[in-house]
Every structure is written in structure tokens, then in C-alpha cells.
Amino acid sequence: MSETNESEILFGIYCPPHPQPLLSPEASEGYSNLRTAYDECRNRIEESEADIIIVYSTTWPSIIGHQIQALEKAVWTHVDDDFHYLGSMPYEFHMDTQFAHSMKENCQKRGLEARTVEYEGFPIDTGSVVALQLLNPDNRIPTCILSSNMYSNRSETIVLGKAVRDTLAQQNKKAVVVVVSSLSNRMFTEHIDPKEDRIHSQKDDDWNRKILEFFDDGRLEDLSQLSRDIHGQIRVQKVVAYKPAWWLAATMGQHNNYDGEVLAYEALHGSGGAVITLTPSSGSVGDKEFDEDDVEFYRGDRNVLDKGMLE
């Protein structure tokens, strides 16, 4: 599918969407640790040769296919639905519009419904705002934000990641890719003292730590293959699937050859918040287990009523 070179991903970041590390890092040691981890990632991005930061945000749900932020200067003041009392988040983000438009075309070439959004006042989601404010505060590097379609499942998400690779290769750009997502996402349903924040349950904490072991070992493809189990075990069922590892693996490369580093793991109002980096390397850990087919082209929902009979 690539028309020119291979895509070049310098490294990937997995980080949480909650606003505490941005708005109230001093409120607890845990939030402060997460903020320090974000700051470390920001330094690494600044020292890298990245041409673009690509964000896949689980707190930007879309319905009409996959939406791609393309407004050259996105300026607004965002307030979170739950944590509005922590304060406002004024932002100005600079988008790579050329990348956004090519990304849309490459999505369509691979069978995905996709469109760019270029509207003044468009509500950029909390997760994207937090990540970009902390990782790229001075807009040194242009960015692109991708939505997470609420109905999409594995094949669509894998293909979306591959469309990112196509676009990077076409434009010969080096990228840092960012997934904005919690690990376990169950929060406390009442207001708490931040100093007493903890992971909601022992089970969530156990699962989070197992996932962090995989990240630490650089086993991204293994995490991708485990996504359905992760969704069933530690994700509140708001959407059809846990998609971040699918997208990250399809975008960075579907293998386990990464140097993983868990910079912080803390509770965010009960949910699991981790700042993690994955850097492509030459080594590989363990045998990969591929339970599901790889996908190159999205062919839409399978119409089992029409096509279920043997011909």
C-alpha cells in the first residue's frame, strides 16, 4: 500500500486522559508522578527528530467513520464534564493539515469511512487536550488527532493504523504516536480526597500490572492479541472493544520488537493511569500468538444474512 518509503515511528506513548496531571498535579503524589512522566516524554519528544505527533484518543468518539482533526489552529477553552471544578483548559493546537487530508484519502483507499473536521470551536476532547498540553505545550511539532469510532472493532481499527503508516511513508515524515487511554477505566462514583486515590479494585490493579509487564517487555503485538480479554476484564463497557493496543500495534508495527518503559503507574480517581513509552528495537520477546487474522482492507460489516450460505 505504501507508495514510497517505509513509515518511521520514532517511539510511541501510552498515557491517560484524565485532567489531574495537567490541572492539579500537586494534589497527590500519584498525580505528581504522572506529571513528571509526562514531562519526561515531552523532553524526549523535544530531543527527537519528530515531524509530527499523531494522537489516537479514546475520549473522542465518532459515529460517521473516523474523524481527523484538520483545523490549522484549533483554539478554545475546554472544560471536562466530570472534573469541571478543577479548572478550565485553554488551548491552541497546530494541526498538520496536509497530513490530515492525506490520512483521510488513505483511510478511504483502505475501505474506511473517514472525514476531516475543520471547524472553529470544535470540541477537542479532554484526553487530547491533556496529552497535547503536556507533551507539546509550545506547538513545536504539528499534530494530528484521530477519533475512535464507537462502533468499530478490531479489523477497522487495525486498518486505521495501517492508513497512518501509509500516510507517514508517503510524506516521508518521522512521527511520535500517542495513544490516550486508561488501563482499567472504572472510577470511583463519588468525590474523593486525591490523597486517598487508589486503583478501584485489587482485580483491576492485578490486571493493570500484568499489562504493564507486557509493555515493559515491549510485547505490543501480544497486548494487541489480548485486547478482547482486557476489554472483558477491566474495562467498563462503554464501547464495543478495547482498541488502543490494536491501533498502536498496527501503526507502529505488529510485533514485539520494542524497548518498553513504564514511566509511571498511578490511580486517577480509581482508574489505572500509566505513562509508557515504546521504542522500536531489534530484539523480540517470546513467541507471538496470532489468534486473529491480519487485515489490510476494511470491507464493512459482514452481512451474514446475505452471505452466510455456502455457495
Added chain:
Amino acid sequence: MAKGQIVAGCLAPHPPHLVYADNPPQNEAYSEGGWETLRWGYQRLARKLKDIDYDAIVIFTPHWQTYIGTHFLGLPEFKSKSVDPVFPNLFRYNYDLQVDVELSEAMREAASEEGIITKMMRNPDFRVDYGTITSCHLLNPKWDKPIVTISSNRNAHYYSPEVMIEQATALGRACAKAIEESGKRVVLVASHSLSHRHFVEEAPLPEDMSKEHIYNHSQYVWDMKIVEMIRDGKSREVIDIMPEFTEQTIAETEGGGLIWMLGAMGFPDFPAEIYGYQSVIGTGNVIACWDPNDDTREYVL
């Protein structure tokens, strides 16, 4: 002081398409129309509300989603632009609205006494959600009444539909008590669709009605079942089948709005007025009104 009362309860879906199709001056996008069955139904209901003496609209919206309790708007004015994150091509609406903070605080306090976790929202930069804007615009295009917006606590996600029913009913009871004590006459609005599976593609001209239809027949049959029941005054039975309906049709009732409203009205056994049913990008939408006044209740459709 006379006792306050709920003078009407409206099930008022909020597809932004309906505002887009109306071309009000507040909305930046321009359309050639569309979805007339719903828009004409809304116009008829808006005319009815104009003839009712009321002080405020209290609206429960699924597009202000909170996980840490139920939140209430707590500042007297909000002025900004609402851009729909899903359909920004259709809805970029400049709003300027007033809030009945006194009533909002009273409802929050009553809810808290019922054991519900609550929070007042007092951040002036907060953007009011497009569900509130759409339903209120269509019910009261002049915006000449203050509103109170109540967030949708996502109990169904965290626990189960049954827990959500219990909590939304308790919230409705608390709001009714606060309204009664306030001496105010209030219109309640549950802002949502019925079945809620969308198409994931949009026609090149979104208002091309030759492309509009319900997502699947199952959704239609379920929606008609609900319409038939509310037309027969069987609101308790609607709540009883709500978990199954919500699961089978991915219904927007999962946010709790209809349960909250019917709970506040004491699960009315009189028929709802039906103002129209139509699909919008595959979802099923009915406009209905529960008028507790036997003298003014109509058989509309």
C-alpha cells in the same frame, strides 16, 4: 405560596439534524430542510407549550455524561458556541441561555437527601451540551424561559440497567419534591431518541430524505412497542421492559432521561400525546408529551 407543579413532561429527541434542517439564525450550517415529520411535530408541541403557563424547563441530557454523581448547571447564564463533536458539519450553534439557579440548587439538595451523589457545575467556561441546546431550541425557539440542565450519570455502564432505573427514579422523585416546594410551574424534558443504532456513513447531502430510514426492522418494531405502550398510559410497564429494550436497540434510554421524567411524574397512567416518529441517520425518534391536565390533554396523532 402555592405548591409548585410539573405542568408537562416531554420526550424530546435531540438529533442536531433537526436544528440544521430548520436553519435558525443561531446555527452556522445551512440546509435545504429534511426530517419534516419530526420538525412539524416539534412545532406543534412548541405551540402547545406556548399556551401553558410555566416558569422553567428542566432538562435531563445524555450528552453531559458524568460518572461521579449527577451534576446540575449552577451559573445564571451561559453564552458560547456549541459544536456537535459527531456532526460538526450540521451543528455549530451560538447560544445564549439563562439558568434557574435557585431551582437547580433546590433539586441538587433534594437529590442529595435521597442519597444521590451530586455536584453543582459553576465553571463559567463550561460548554452546554448539544442535547440541551437542540431539545430546548425546538421546544422553545425564543429561549424566553430559564432552564436547568441535569447531567446523565452513567449507572448503566458501571452497574446495570436495573441500578440505573432505581437511581433515575430516585432522582425524579427528588426533583418533583424540589419543584413542589419551589412553588414553580415546570416543564420536564427527557432529551433522547428511542432506538439508537446509527449508520456510520452519511449521505453527501445529509438532508436527502431518499436516503433516510430506520437502521433495521427490529429497531422499528421495538420503537413501535414503546410508542404503543406510552399511548396506552402504561408508563410503569415501559420501565419494566426498559432494560431489554435498551439492550436490543442500543437505545438512548440508557442515559436514564425517560425514567427520571416518568418517575418525577409518578409514573402516569394517562396516555402520552404523540407528536411524531421518524428516523434520523438510522435512529428512532418519537416526540411525546405527558400532559397531567385532563382538560388540555389531546389525542394528537
